[in-house]
Amino acid sequence: MPKNFLWGGATAANQSEGGWQESNRGPAIVDVLPHGQERLRVMLGELDYRDLPDDSYYPAREAIDHFGHYKEDIALFAQMGFKAYRFSISWSRIFPTGEEKEPNQAGLAYYQDFIKELLKYNIEPIVTICHFDMPLNLIDKYGSWKNRQLIDFYLRYCQVLFETFKDQVKYWITFNEINMLMHLPFMGAGLRFEEGENVLESKYQAAHYELVASARATQLAHQINPDFQLGCMLAAGSVYPYSCKPQDVWQALQMDRENYFFIDVQARGAYPNYALKFFEKQGFNLDIREEDLQVLKEHTVDFISLSYYNSRCVRSDGAGEAGGGNVFASAKNPYLEVSEWGWPIDPLGFRITLNNLYDRYQKPLFVVENGLGARDELVDGQIEDDYRINYLAGHIQAMLEAMEEDGVDILGYTAWGCIDLISATTGEMSKRYGMIYVDKADDGSGSLKRIPKKSFYWYRDLIEKNSHI
Ligand code: BGP
Numbered sequence: 346m347p348k349n350f351l352w353g354g355a356t357a358a359n360q361s362e363g364g365w366q367e368s369n370r371g372p373a374i375v376d377v378l379p380h381g382q383e384r385l386r387v388m389l390g391e392l393d394y395r396d397l398p399d400d401s402y403y404p405a406r407e408a409i410d411h412f413g414h415y416k417e418d419i420a421l422f423a424q425m426g427f428k429a430y431r432f433s434i435s436w437s438r439i440f441p442t443g444e445e446k447e448p449n450q451a452g453l454a455y456y457q458d459f460i461k462e463l464l465k466y467n468i469e470p471i472v473t474i475c476h477f478d479m480p481l482n483l484i485d486k487y488g489s490w491k492n493r494q495l496i497d498f499y500l501r502y503c504q505v506l507f508e509t510f511k512d513q514v515k516y517w518i519t520f521n522e523i524n525m526l527m528h529l530p531f532m533g534a535g536l537r538f539e540e541g542e543n544v545l546e547s548k549y550q551a552a553h554y555e556l557v558a559s560a561r562a563t564q565l566a567h568q569i570n571p572d573f574q575l576g577c578m579l580a581a582g583s584v585y586p587y588s589c590k591p592q593d594v595w596q597a598l599q600m601d602r603e604n605y606f607f608i609d610v611q612a613r614g615a616y617p618n619y620a621l622k623f624f625e626k627q628g629f630n631l632d633i634r635e636e637d638l639q640v641l642k643e644h645t646v647d648f649i650s651l652s653y654y655n656s657r658c659v660r661s662d663g664a665g666e667a668g669g670g671n672v673f674a675s676a677k678n679p680y681l682e683v684s685e686w687g688w689p690i691d692p693l694g695f696r697i698t699l700n701n702l703y704d705r706y707q708k709p710l711f712v713v714e715n716g717l718g719a720r721d722e723l724v725d726g727q728i729e730d731d732y733r734i735n736y737l738a739g740h741i742q743a744m745l746e747a748m749e750e751d752g753v754d755i756l757g758y759t760a761w762g763c764i765d766l767i768s769a770t771t772g773e774m775s776k777r778y779g780m781i782y783v784d785k786a787d788d789g790s791g792s793l794k795r796i797p798k799k800s801f802y803w804y805r806d807l808i809e810k811n812s813h814i
Pocket of ligand 1: 357360521522580652671714718761767768769770771776
């Protein structure tokens, strides 16, 4: 592996930080995502969080209290030899309502200390500016990304981050899994819908404003420090046709495009023809201005980051069993084993996905999420998570082959949820990804004690060897 390959781990404020009322932080999306049955409806934008019962439990308000434990957590990452740590900044810790003219100094001071702590161990910070997270006020008052004004609020936030961390942070990701806006619109982008609203049109309008915001942030970042590296972020996982029936192949291409759409704009700088035709056929009346197109064209990203958990599969007849996986609907692929949560396990699919992305964009990739959500059992104070080691080893091997055999350019690999955290889709603590166990249960009980798992030592050795073999 290249000497400077960025091995490490990834988390996000919305699922790990907690401290929801510390440092004058304002309320954000994640604070109103409940545990339990209604979570999905809220994430989809179908149920307003204000209509939830008073006794709802919101697991991310405390999460694993990374906010209070960051020094201890970063020291553990350093023990594993991390070269990089991807985390996100909580927008409402910097701008509690999103509308302030000046940033919240207490929040900013927190991240200054946090980043200083990483640099103390020579761990490269990889910052996600917006990871399923924004001030609630911008949703309730402005309608979130359906409103063009959000671009300016977002840019003000970006400007503070870029100026404050001009000399400490090099890698920035503008929006986590930008394509999640289509699939979990409230969680992904704060979108809620009215009766009779053209939901698809609203989503594409919001997507346009996010794409412009991302391009303008890229422009601003490069003005502030020309060495900054800006990335987009895709929830990736190529779609397989269920058979070689042309209709299945066609359907797979269409499904892939729904997700590529975002990266096509961010990496190539223009709306692809298939999208323009789609807008036309749907009769959308989108607010896309000439100056927006100019910005998109001139300020494309430097690298493409991605999450990969599983491949997907589609059959044009819609028959057969549904398959699980990271959010998007998919047909069951009979050739693959699945995780306890029904997510297919497909290391070769990872190599295929990396190749597809690199062929399509010819820009460096950065794997910023990959991992296995599984239940862990604490036996005599230890966790033997060989299942996780097997998953990671298989995927890292596939990534090495993509680099070595296929020539795909990859900057780094940060394993998702390197320390246990709250699951985004289910709100559970028991869906664990970490190499570090956190003593906390789904009902919120637990001491928050950190315990390295077997995978902790395995990953430490891998990083040291700079290879998994
Ligand atoms: C991605 C998100 C992460 C993370 C991961 C695993 O979509 O970017 O935030 O949560 O998926 O998903 P889950 O937590 O639902 O298992």
